[in-house]
Amino acid sequence: MTLDNDRKRVILGQVGKVHGIKGWLRLNSFTTPPDKILAYARLLGAIEGELQVLEIDQYRRQGETLVVHFKGFDNPETSRSIVGKELSIYAEDLPALDKGSFYWHELEGMEVLNEAGQTFGVIDHLLETGANDVLVVLPIDGSIDDRERLIPYIKGSVIKNIDTEKRRVLVNWEAGYLD
Structure with a gap:
């Protein structure tokens, strides 16, 4: 996947606090319903000024909270580096809507x-x-x-x-x- 900072992106959520000792993180979803964000296993995030793919390799629900694990973020220290980061996708990757419906x-x-x-x-x-x-x-x-x-x-x-x-x-x- 070629990452392009100039393409229109849509923010779907934000990385929340670290959860546990294996790098899991809370996920603040802006989608309706909240777990719809999980349909996009590969999300985009700006890390140290560079647009990077963040790949969800595991997830679970804890009550009303989504908790996810991103590939390559296997401990609290590395996971803290993405806390607060916005998660997006390219706008053209959204599913097409019926005529007369809008995002x-x-x-x-x-x-x-x-x-x-x-x-x-x-x-x-x-x-x-x-x-x-x-x-x-x-x-x-x-x-x-x-x-x-x-x-x-x-x-x-x-x-x-x-x-x-x-x-x-x-x-x-x-x-x-x-x-």
């Missing part, structure tokens, strides 16, 4: 405007709330005001259109909602 990272940075043509800002990130996901929209130059907006990601009633080419999301959302 969160694909929505981040898209401009959000309402049906009246008012620009609210860009999607900074999304929140998982249980009922539905929520877009966190931060103002930009050209926004109608300087407010942060939380807009529910409800296709059809709130999210009217997502234009991936123009990187715009059209929403049914009034500028003064919650005033």
